[in-house]
Every structure is written in structure tokens, then in C-alpha cells.
Amino acid sequence: MTTTNNELDTLRLEIDRLDAELLSVLEKRIAIVEHIAAAKSSDGKALAFRPGREASVLRNILSLHSSKLPAAVVAAIWRELISAVGGMQRPYSVSITAPDKSVGYWDLARFHFGSATPMKLHQLPSVVLREVSENPATLGVLPWLSRERDTWWQHLAQGGDNVPKILAALPFIDNPAGGFEDLSSLVIGQAEPEASGDDVTLLAVMTTSEPSRARLNEQLTKAGLPGFCSDSRPPDTKDGDWLHLIEIGEFISKSDPRLVTLGETIGESFIKTVILGAYAVPIK
Known part of the structure; x- marks a missing residue:
């Protein structure tokens, strides 16, 4: 019994050491992000949202992941980190359309954009389209259940400087615990889409x-x-x-x-x- 307790104490101390190491690495990563934000301070871009870059990072992380931790959990950790540091560079908010199943759409957006990102819920796509068009620091989440029923994409077809563009698809990674199967959505914003490799x-x-x-x-x-x-x-x-x-x-x-x-x-x-x-x- 004594040996077992000593082993447990040793393992717990190792966990504490690793926690401190993880925090130290995280703080170093944040410091680099702050340098990047300073370098971008005069480039005129409205958002630090980089969907192509984020997708590439997450694909790489999940390809390296080999522990028994579920992939959805690993993805959630990195999504929280990516969204938080993006908001540190330039704060942004998210407006969500939820004609029905409101909680599901909210959870879908929260899983992707993290717990620190301000979000609002609306019933009509027209409200989200207006908010994103008027505010370059706002992203919109719009349902993409059936092409035959979704008409909001027609508003993007007019083109123009302030007309939002489609930037990402949700969910980016399946989460069996979230029940997102029937809640696919697209993210729009006043930014240029970028390639992720797929x-x-x-x-x-x-x-x-x-x-x-x-x-x-x-x-x-x-x-x-x-x-x-x-x-x-x-x-x-x-x-x-x-x-x-x-x-x-x-x-x-x-x-x-x-x-x-x-x-x-x-x-x-x-x-x-x-x-x-x-x-x-x-x-x-």
C-alpha cells in the first residue's frame, strides 16, 4: 500500500510539473501572437480570422495526435486557443441564424469559436446578413441544410466591397457528443477566403x-x-x-x-x- 501511494504521489507531481510546462509553453505562444498582432496593426485588415490557416493547423494537429484522448477533445482545445488568440489580435463577434433548433446552432458556433467570443442569436438570415455587412468585425453563421431552401446566398451574388463572403463550414470536425449532423452551416464575413489545401x-x-x-x-x-x-x-x-x-x-x-x-x-x-x-x- 505504501509503495502504491508513493507511486501515485510521484505521478501526481509529474502531472503538476507538466501542467506548469504546458502553461509556460502556452504563454510563449501567446507572446508570439502579440508580436504578430503588433506587426499587423497597420495593415488595414478588419479581422484576425484566418479560416484557411486555422484548418491547416487543426488538420496537422490531428494527424500528429496519437493518444487515447478523443479527436473532438483535441480539436476543441485548439479551437479555444485559436479563437482566443485571434480575438486578442482584433476582437470580433459572431451573429448566428437559428430558425429552429436554436440550442444546436448556438452549440455548433460555440464549439468552433470558443468560450470567449461574443455571440448573438437571430431567427432571420436577413438580420445576420445586415450585421455582417455593416460591421467588418462581425462574422455570421448561416444554415446550409438544403440548397433548395436556402436563399441567403443570393444576397452575396451582388458582389461589392462590403458584401460578405463565405469563409468556413461548420462543423469543421464531427463531434458525436454534439449532435451537429443536421445543423451544417457556413460562416460569412468581410474578408477574402483563403486556401487550406483541401x-x-x-x-x-x-x-x-x-x-x-x-x-x-x-x-x-x-x-x-x-x-x-x-x-x-x-x-x-x-x-x-x-x-x-x-x-x-x-x-x-x-x-x-x-x-x-x-x-x-x-x-x-x-x-x-x-x-x-x-x-x-x-x-x-
Whole structure:
């Protein structure tokens, strides 16, 4: 019994030592972040939210992880750290749309953005779109349950300096304990999307007439774009234009020459293409 107690005391002392070591390493990491924040103080960017970089970091951490600790727990630790230090560089808040299952949407956003990030809950996507458009320090979380039922993406298709872009998809990692399976959402904000190494780009293609989705898919293939048309919306007025939601299985920049080729392939009915944003492919 004495030997067992001595061993336990030794192990507990080792845990205390490791806790102190972890805290010391954490404080060193925070100090580096403060230097980065100082270097960025005059670059004009509104947010320290770097979804592509964050996705790459988390993928790397989970690839190195080998303990019995659940991957969702490891991800939660790093999400808390990433969100907190991002808020230290430039404070931001999150506005969430939750037409139903409000607690689930709230939990989904809280898991990703951490316990220290200010969040607000709204029933209507229009309120979130307005808040994000008016405040560059606000991110929005909008439901992405069914392309056929979601219309908020049409507001992003107008383009422009203050029009938000899609930046991330939630949940980024499955959490069996959270029940997020039916609550997939997209994050929008006044920032430029960035590549993570494994991404999906969302485009809006505007045409004067109604092409079939099958035809659009063929034209995407001819343009060398690995994607498909997931939704088409008719014009609101008699003289209006058709709007098509395109999903591409890689990161596409606005200068990609394949976008020009797509317009040429569509032909006379083509008006323009608008990049709605991109998101890192979630970890399953």
C-alpha cells in the first residue's frame, strides 16, 4: 500500500510539473501572437480570422495526435486557443441564424469559436446578413441544410466591397457528443477566403436565360472546373436574370482563367461570375 501511494504521489507531481510546462509553453505562444498582432496593426485588415490557416493547423494537429484522448477533445482545445488568440489580435463577434433548433446552432458556433467570443442569436438570415455587412468585425453563421431552401446566398451574388463572403463550414470536425449532423452551416464575413489545401469554392453564375443544370455541368467540365450546379433561381421580375449556385471541389481565385473560359463556354446568355467564397473541407 505504501509503495502504491508513493507511486501515485510521484505521478501526481509529474502531472503538476507538466501542467506548469504546458502553461509556460502556452504563454510563449501567446507572446508570439502579440508580436504578430503588433506587426499587423497597420495593415488595414478588419479581422484576425484566418479560416484557411486555422484548418491547416487543426488538420496537422490531428494527424500528429496519437493518444487515447478523443479527436473532438483535441480539436476543441485548439479551437479555444485559436479563437482566443485571434480575438486578442482584433476582437470580433459572431451573429448566428437559428430558425429552429436554436440550442444546436448556438452549440455548433460555440464549439468552433470558443468560450470567449461574443455571440448573438437571430431567427432571420436577413438580420445576420445586415450585421455582417455593416460591421467588418462581425462574422455570421448561416444554415446550409438544403440548397433548395436556402436563399441567403443570393444576397452575396451582388458582389461589392462590403458584401460578405463565405469563409468556413461548420462543423469543421464531427463531434458525436454534439449532435451537429443536421445543423451544417457556413460562416460569412468581410474578408477574402483563403486556401487550406483541401477546399470547396462556391460561385454564382448569372445568365439571361434558363440553362438546365445538366448543361451547366457539361460547361463546367469543358472549362476544366471540377464542380456542379447545385441550385438555380429564376429572376424576380420579367426582365430579370437567372442565378445559379456552383460548387467547385478546389480553391478558385477570382483571377483563375478557367472562369473566363466558363463564360465563353456558356455563350451569349452569360452575364458574370461572382465568387461567393470558399471553405476548408470538414474533417470526418
